Amino acid sequence: MIDIRKFTDNRGYLSVIEGGMDIPFEIKRIYYLYMVPEVARGAHAHKALQQLLVATSGSVEVIMDDGVSKKSFILDKPWKGLLVAPGLWRDLENFSGGAVLMCLASEKYDAADYIRDYDEFKAYKGL
Ligand code: T46
Numbered sequence: 001m002i003d004i005r006k007f008t009d010n011r012g013y014l015s016v017i018e019g020g021m022d023i024p025f026e027i028k029r030i031y032y033l034y035m036v037p038e039v040a041r042g043a044h045a046h047k048a049l050q051q052l053l054v055a056t057s058g059s060v061e062v063i064m065d066d067g068v069s070k071k072s073f074i075l076d077k078p079w080k081g082l083l084v085a086p087g088l089w090r091d092l093e094n095f096s097g098g099a100v101l102m103c104l105a106s107e108k109y110d111a112a113d114y115i116r117d118y119d120e121f122k123a124y125k126g127l
Pocket of ligand 1: 029033041042043051092103109
């Protein structure tokens with residue numbers, strides 16, 4: 001988890017993320033999940049993609065899994081980010097009403113970068 005820089009004055013807050021400075025990669029793509037009903041998303045790993053996940057509104061639970069152990073992270077502040085290294089399985093659960101999950105990504109979209117089968121993920125990790 002990282003604290004995202006924020007500036008505040010009597011007009012409210014402004015947070016900023018600069019690629020290569022606040023996070024260890026240049027940003028090539030931004031996408032965001034919103035109006036998510038009571039379902040889980042994610043359930044995949046990336047081979048090369050690096051990401052920063054931020055709940056810019058509401059809250060989301062992200063469960064990271066390296067194939068051996070799992071750890072749950074609650075994203076519930078616009079100034080809290082979860083840096084996600086490649087080679088980790090993630091499940092996204094418990095989106096609150098009005099949640100917006102923004103992802104800053106190190107690469108353009110590539111369907112071949114996804115591992116969507118858990119057994120395949122374990123084999124990829126040599127487990
Ligand atoms: C991730 C989590 C947090 C595109 O065409 N281009 C894109 O850049 C993305 C991200 C998705 N898509 C298409 C592919 C699927 O047909 O959008 C559809 C939904 O994507 P997906 O099923 O991968 O959604 P999630 O919520 O499972 O995962 C997404 C990201 O794909 C993934 O990188 O880490 O959000």
